[in-house]
Amino acid sequence: MQDLAAYSEMTIKQGSKSFAKAAMLFDRKTRQSVTMLYAWCRYCDDVIDGQTLGHGLQTLSLVQKVERLQLLQQETGRIVEGQSSDIPAFAALGHVVRKHGIxxxxxxxxxxxxxxDATEARFVTLNDTLHYCYHVAGVxxxxxxxxxxxxxQETVHRATDLGIAFQLxxxxxxxxxxxxxxxxxxxQExxxxxxxxxxxxHLLQHRAGLHALACELVELAEQYYASARIGMSQLPWRCAWAVAGALLIYRDIGLQVxxxxxxxxxxxxxxSSRQKIWRLCQGGFVAVNAVRRKARVGLVPRAGLWTKTGVQVLVKK
Structure with missing residues (x-):
């Protein structure tokens, strides 16, 4: 277990410096599960892209990507069935699945x-893009x-909104x-x-128009960030702090764009590192205020936000 925890900590530190800093704010047990889940997500993403911890993109054929996807599906299926794995990322996933009933x-x-991504899907409408955002981040x-x-379930929707905001x-x-x-x-529309x-x-002649579209995405992300803030009120305060810190850091990226x-x-x-530290400190105040209010998330509608039907937490019995 210690080896898996160390592997997962290394993965998150090298794969996402922003999320790694925010994850430090979780209590020890929560952080261990969060980093283990991240390690599996990072590994799967890297396998499809031919990368190592998000870096060094390889050129893979469509056939190679599909074959890699099938291997990921097979190994994930084995973990869900309770089998062990020699792949550290999947061994870590097994621990999380057993502990939390994912x-x-x-x-x-x-x-x-x-x-x-593997099949090089095209996104025609905003709904298509949001569907993708859910599947790679909202879930x-x-x-x-x-x-x-x-x-x-209402708080789960708010957690989904944060993932969608990150991806946007x-x-x-x-x-x-x-x-x-x-x-x-x-x-494409x-x-x-x-x-x-x-x-x-990528051509310079389209930069002005492209920036206008990027701004539309950033404005859309703002709606999802706002929804996620409401959901923080239902979390334990250490979790709310970590989530608030991650939210503020990622939101800064969009505001820069x-x-x-x-x-x-x-x-x-x-x-910057200094700005991240400031946002993590600020996140503490955001979290404390949110948890103190204990707002009833159901009273604040998610009007106009994309929703995956049937999403709910399945509590392990």
Whole structure:
């Protein structure tokens, strides 16, 4: 167990510096489960992209990606059935599944998101993009919520909203880099409205129009961040603190993209170490105020936000 915990801590520190800092705020047991789940998510994502901890993208054929996806599905199925694995990321997943009763459905919904990447799916409408955001990030929010002890469906929706907000921010930040490797998560309808050919996104002549679309994504993400803030009130305060810290750090990335105008992609938008520390401190105040209020999340409607039907926490008996 100690080896798996150390492996998971190493993975999160190298795979996501922002989330790693926020995860330090969880209590020890929660942090261990959170980092183990992250290690599995990171591993699966890397396998599909041919990367190592999010770096060093390889050129893989469609056939290779599909074959890799099938192997991930098979190994995940073995874990759900209670079998062991020699792959550290899957061994860590097994621990989380046993401890928190994570349902097979959510594990495979995440893999469905990676399948959209593996099969080079196109996103025609905003609904298509939000569907993708749910499968690669929103469903992670569902599983994280279960680790944190959430049992009511309304709060689970708020956790999903945070994952979607994170992914919308990522899309806005990485839209040019993604296109360089043949990926575009912006709705094609949006591109048509701005007369931006999908295959020309990376060209400088389209930067002004592209920045306008990125700003629309950032504004959309703001709605999901606001919803997620309401859900914090139902979390234990240490969990709320970690979540608030992560929210504030990731939100800063989107705000940087929005304020950078057409130069947004001249360099990768990042949050400095000093700013991260400040946001984590600020997150403590946000969390304390949220938990003190204990707002009834059901009284604040999620009007207009994308919702995956049937999402709920399945409590282990």
């Amino acid at each position: 349902a097979k459905r959510y594990l495979f919904e995440l893999l469905e998101g990676f399948a959209l 992670v929010g569902v599983m994280m919520a279960q680790i944190m002890g959430v049992k009511d 921010t990522n899309i806005a930040r990485d839209v040019v880099d993604d296109m360089r490797v043949g990926r575009c998560y912006l709705p 949006w591109l048509l409205e701005r007369n931006i050919p999908r295959d020309e996104i 929005r304020s950078a105008d057409a130069s947004a992609w001249d360099r990768r938008s990042e949050v």
